[in-house]
Amino acid sequence: MIIYIDILLIENFIINLFLLMVMTKLLKVKKRRKQEVFAATLGAFYVLVMISPSLKFFTLIPFKIIVSIIMVYITIGTTHIKNLIKGTGVLIMLSFLLSGVCFGLSFFSNGYSLNSGYTLNSYPIKYLVLAILCILIFTERIVDIIKDKYFVSNYTYDLTIKINNKEIHTQGFLDTGNELKEPITNLPVIIIEKALYDDVDLDPKKLLYINFKAVNGVDGMLRGIRVDEIIIENESCKLLREGIVCFTEHSLAEDGEYRALLSRGIV
Template sequence: MIVYAEYVFLENFIMNFIILSLTSKFGKTQTKKVRLLMASSLGALYAFVLFFPSLHFLFSMMMKVTCSMLIIIIAFSPYRFKEFFRLLGIFYLITMVFGGAGFALFYFTSFNGIISNGIFYTTNITLKNLMLSCGLAYILINFCWGYIQKQLSRDKIYMKVKIQMNGENVELKGLVDTGNSLKDPLTSHPVMIVEYNAIINLFPESIQAAFIGSKYPNFNEITMLLTNTPWMTRLRFIPFEALGTENGMLVGFKPDSVLIEKDYEIKNIENIIIAVYSKRLSKSGDYTALLHPDLV
């Protein structure tokens, strides 16, 4: 059976590009198209090892894992190990769904192909059939991901939160946010983001004045107001990045403790930082705090 090199490259390049694009989408990670093109090309070139018997050692399990890791690095350049392995896991999951959809289509149609060292090569693939398998995989991924997201959006990820500071308490509802990876740069304590209006009663009137009527807090003013006061030891500045915001900064405070209740189980957390957010976190008002996943 004849396997055409140009078909091998085209098939793998298209599939890799779609899989990486979906990894970017479901991983909520922005990247440049040129990086996806480069990573897809690397994955497509890897399949060419079939044509070079002296390079068949590259088909080992370790080399396949290494290649997939390199693809993720080229495509997304994750700066943290946690983010890297999260994207790698999503990449593998989507790849498995695509592989299953592809084999199902091959089984029920008249595709011809061979399997060599764990890689499937087809000989009579057409653009129509390739789009069919991609479309089927995309539908499956969206259905499964939508179901998972729907399950995660239920009440089980909403938790009652009580913040204690200087004898004062406030109670609010928090949402466990898997995308919240903020930590205090000084202590590495996890950060919980809370709407200012939900915790206004915890702050002295001098600090309240620095927030009221201002879109963004005045960091210099807050620092001056707290100098030579017990609150100065609680003060933190938390850097963050978000879509449309680079080199952002949040004012944070170390509370006495935070009580988190879920399913009638109460967890007392002392090593935590509260970051104050001036705007609303939820348009519907369902929650007023974003909990770091490490807290639960």
């Protein structure tokens, strides 16, 4: 029997990625695309121990369970024992379910008799199954991208900030969980990227320093300035507000869709 290693790895990678994708859906955990791909790749390479006589020892059930736990850990990124056990159980259950479906489909192209039993001579439906899994993986990814784009577009505003007779134009995302305000004036805070104000001269005497604390417990201090003319607009409204503009050296969006974060109190 001839085994093509590259095809074997690709087939197992597709199956592992599909199973991990369904597992994260069922567990309702945050998607980690790169980690999913890495875990699926690890699982794909593990299949090599099944075709290597010197590594047959690693095909025992305890090692299979350990590999499953590692794949789940990489995918969901947690060390909580309960979550690891739950994720591993779901992954194994899905593996058995998919195996049962594939085995059932194999009856369409292979005969079975009470005398000779069942022999798997060919499995042309395998490529149909792999094609369906690929379509489901890409469809799920495309749907997630569309949902994210739609969500961001609904909460994105055209932003014009006038500082020292200069206007900064950018896109701002309304962070509904952001309630950061300057404690004395009680004005809402807008956070913008450093590159937007590089050519703006700021008077050090007018700078404000605002303490903040994130949900994950990280705290720090933002440097900002009071602005009396902030124009916020989209297709349905146009608002003129005053607030505190704070500056960050970090990029706020990976794809550059927006470069400012709006406080909930400013809209």
